Amino acid sequence: MAKILMKGNEAIGAAAIKAGCKYFFGYPITPQNELPEFMSRELHKVGGCFVQAESEVSAINMVYGAAGAGARVMTSSSSPGIALKQEGISYIAGAELPCVIVNISRGGPGLGGIQPAQSDYFQSTRGGGNGDYRLLVFAPASLQEAVDCTMEAFDLADYYRNPVMVIGDGMIGQMMEPIEFNEPVKRELPEKDWATVGTKGARKPNIINSLALDPAELEKHNIKLQAKYKEMEENEVRYEMYNMEDAEVVMVSYGTTARIVKNAIAALKEEGINVGLIRPITLWPFPHKAFEEIPATTKALLSVEMSMGQMIDDVKIASSGRWPVHFYGRSGGMIPTPDAIANKVKEILGGAR
C-alpha cells in the first residue's frame, strides 16, 4: 500500500479504526483535539460511535462501561486531562478490562502549557491512579511507530485484559509524516465471555467489578494482576539500540526527544565522539535488558528528557550503579537542541578524562 501523509493525531485515530476500535469517548484539550475530531467524523462510518463527554472523568468512565460491554474502545487526552482520567484507569485496570488511552502530552504541572513535554513519565509508569496496577505504555518516536503501536495496543489490551497507553508529546500529535497501516502480528485472543452483553437467560450474570471487601480476596486478585504484569515484562519490552558500537557515552531518550538525540549523535560523530542511544519504546515495561548490551567502552549514561528528570530514576535502576548517570532536560514546552545535548556529552567526557 502506498504511504499517505497524515497529521499525528489523525493517524492515531485512523490506526485505531483499522485495529477495530468502534467507540471513542473524549473531551477537548489541546494539543490532541484533531484525534476526537477525526473520530467524530469517521467512527459512525464503521458502525461505531463517538461521544463527547462532559468531562475527562466521564469520558474514561464511558470507556470503562464500553470496555466492560466487550467493545474495542479508546479515549485520548493531554496531560491534565489524563490526570483527571486516573480514577477510571485504575478501575479499568482493577476490573481487568481492555482499552487504549492516548496521551498527547504537554507541559505541567497544573494547567501548565500546551507545547510538547515528557513530564508525564511518572504519571504513565508509576500508576497515576490508586492501587497496585500497571499500564503497558508505548512511547512512539515517529508517526509510523505511533500507528504501529496504536494498532498493536488494541490486541495487547485484549490479550492481557489491561489498559494500554500510547504516549506522544505534542509534536507527535501535530506533525505530519508519511505512514502506512501494517497489520500487527496475529495473536490468539481469548473470547470476551466475561462481557456484559445480557445473560439471554442462558448463563449466570457477568459482573464487571473492581471491589473486593475481603482483604484475602483482594490480595489474591493483586497477586494475579502481578503475575500478568510479570508476563508483560517478559514479553512486551520494546526498545531501539542505536550507534552502540564503541560508544563512550550512552544516551537514554524516548519519543521525539530521541530523534533530537540522534541529530546530536550525528554531530558528535563528525567530531570523532562516539555516542550511543537506548531508546525505550515501551516506558513500562522499561527495557532493563538493553542495559546489558552496553559496550565496555561506555564511561557514562545520559538521560535526555523533556522534563526535569523523571525517566532518570529508571535509568539509574537499570544501570545498577555500573555507570554514572547524568541528566539533560528541558521543560515547560522548551525543546532540547542537538547542540545543547552534544555539549552536555562533551562536558561529561571532559569530566571523565
Place this chain on the structure above:
Amino acid sequence: MATQQVICAGFGGQGVMSMGQLLTYAGMIEGKNVSWLPSYGPEMRGGTANCSVVVSDKPVGSPIITDATTAIVMNLPSMIKFEKDLVKDGILLINSSLIDKKPSRDDVKAYFVPANEIANELGNAKVANMVMLGAFLELTKTVEVDSIVAALKKVFGPAKEHLVPMNKDALERGAAAVRA
C-alpha cells in the same frame, strides 16, 4: 541530496501551512523522507503561523529545525523571528510585497519576490504562497514542480482541480522571479 530544512512563516491565512504541506507531500511522492511540524496554539489564531519541513534522502531525525537551510518569510515579523535560524549561506526568501526591510544578516543568500503583486496579476491573491514555493523550488530543486502539481491534485480533489492551472502558473512566475 543534502537534507533540506525549510521554515515557512507568515500571517495566519497566507497559506504558509499548506505551502509546507505541499512540499512535504511532494517529497513523499518522490520517495524521500519527509516531516512537517506546525507551530500550534493561540498564536495560530490571527497571529503568525509557521511550519518546519524536512526533506531528505536519509531518515528524518528531529522534525524541529534549529539549522534551517531555507526560510520562506511572508511577512516582517517572520523575517525577524527566523532569519537567525538560518545556516551560513542559507537561503532567505523574502516576500517583498509585505517586507520593505533588508535582512540584518549578510552571510545568507537573500532573494526578494513580490509574491502578492504577482499573485494579484494572476488574479488570485491566495496563490502568493505558491509564488514563493515556485521560487524556492527554482533555487533548491528540492522536489520537481510536477510532484508539487501531483500533490496539489491530491489535496484539491476533483472538485477543485480547476484551480490547478493557476497554481501551476504561480509556481512558474515565482521561479521566474529568482531565475538569474
Place this chain on the structure above:
Amino acid sequence: MAVVFQRTNGLTEKPFHYCPGCTHGVIHRLVGEVLEELGVLGDTIGVAPVGCSVLAYDYFNCDMHEAAHGRAPAVATGIKRVHPDKVVFTYQGDGDLASIGTAEIIHVAHRAEKITTIFVNNAIYGMTGGQMAPTTLIGQKATTSPYGRDAAHSGMPLRVSEMMATITGAVFVERVSVDTPANIRKTKKAIKKAFEIQLEGKGFGIVEILSTCPTNWGLTPTESLTWLQENMIPYYPLGNFRTPEEAK
C-alpha cells in the same frame, strides 16, 4: 396449594446485606419484578454505584457493572452506546447521584441517553456512616452536620427531580416513596413506566424514590417511615415532574 407470593427471578438468591428496616430491599425487589415482568432480564445490564447499594451487582439477576462513585451514568452511557438494543439502568443513592455524580446525571439526561436511573434518596450518606448529603434536610443531624443542617452554612437541600425536569432529554421524571403499601405500588408503576420509556427509545428516565435509613437516622424502622412522611415528603413532594408527552 396455590402460590400467592414467591421470590422474583429478577433477583439472585444472595441474602441482602442491608440494615434491618432499610428500604433498599423493597426497591431492589421492585426493580427485579419489573425487569422480570417486562421479560428483559436476559437483555439487561445494570450499573451499581458506590454507597450502600455498592453490592447491588450481587443481587440483580442480570449482567452488572460496578462503577466509581457518581460515575454510574457515564458507565451506563458506555454500555448503552455499545449495546443500544439492551436495557441499561443505574441504581444510585443520593450521595452518589446528587453530590459527586451531579455532572454525570445532568449530562446523561442532557444527551437523552436511553437509560433508566433508579435514584434512592434517604437524605444521608449511609455506607460511610451517616454524613450530611446534599439532600439532608434543614435541621437534620448527620455526623458532619452534628448541630443539624444549617442553610446559611450548607445551603438548602437539593431537589433532584425538580432539577432534572428542566432538562429536555429527561423525558420521564417522577418522585415516589416506599413508606406505605400504596406508595410501594405507585413506585413499582413508576419504575415500570421508566423502563418502558427506555424500551420505546424515548429518552432518559429517572425515578426518585424516598427511602429510609433507620441506622443513620437513629430511629426504629417504623419511626423512620413516620419521619420520612413528616419531614421528607413535605420538602420533596411526590408526583410526576415529566412525561414523554410533556417533554415534546
